[in-house]
Amino acid sequence: MITGPVVEMLAHSKFAATYKSPPGLLQMATALRASGKGVVVISCSDPRLNPYEILGIEATLKATMVRTAGGRAFDAIRTLAVLQTIGNPTTIVVMHHTDCGMTHFHDDAVKKALIEQSPSEKVAIEGMKFGEIKDSIEDSIREDVAILEASPLIKKSTQIIGLAYDIMMGVLTEVIGSKSEV
Numbered sequence: 001m002i003t004g005p006v007v008e009m010l011a012h013s014k015f016a017a018t019y020k021s022p023p024g025l026l027q028m029a030t031a032l033r034a035s036g037k038g039v040v041v042i043s044c045s046d047p048r049l050n051p052y053e054i055l056g057i058e059a060t061l062k063a064t065m066v067r068t069a070g071g072r073a074f075d076a077i078r079t080l081a082v083l084q085t086i087g088n089p090t091t092i093v094v095m096h097h098t099d100c101g102m103t104h105f106h107d108d109a110v111k112k113a114l115i116e117q118s119p120s121e122k123v124a125i126e127g128m129k130f131g132e133i134k135d136s137i138e139d140s141i142r143e144d145v146a147i148l149e150a151s152p153l154i155k156k157s158t159q160i161i162g163l164a165y166d167i168m169m170g171v172l173t174e175v176i177g178s179k180s181e182v
């Protein structure tokens with residue numbers, strides 16, 4: 001039996017009454033691949049930001065989202081590789097934001113908590129990365145765009161764009177723009 005905050009969420013499941021079915025996965029993927037306009041946005045798991053809203057994306061199925069702590073790319077690469085196989089997106093957007101948890105809580109804090117939780121895994125945990133942002137988000141955006149550009153799992157033809165989002169002002173700033181057409 002389910003208890004806790006999910007009980008209220010389940011009450012919302014009446015939404016099925018007015019639900020309209022989306023296209024099938026294979027139909028959608030074929031259309032996306034043919035359009036050559038698929039976009040994947042990597043952004044933070046922070047509940048204060050809604051990338052669909054910020055970027056004005058309606059349910060057009062042209063863009064999809066990966067959300068990780070900080071919007072860090074190394075956490076997202078495996079998912080991006082799968083999305084690339086299914087829908088062949090031509091653009092990846094890396095969006096980091098101001099007042100991000102990863103700028104306040106650094107890897108040391110995450111590791112300390114994990115080692116307390118699983119002391120026998122101390123060595124493995126100490127060797128892990130959790131995506132801290134110690135300098136500016138412009139720096140972390142540049143770093144993640146470079147990671148994606150260098151990744152053998154990401155197609156070299158993919159445009160990788162970097163955007164900084166000011167969560168207090170609602171303003172997006174371009175950090176890395178599109179490469180000019182070759």
Ligand SMILES: [Zn+2]
Pocket residue numbers: 044045046069070071097099100101102
């Ligand atoms: Zn964040």
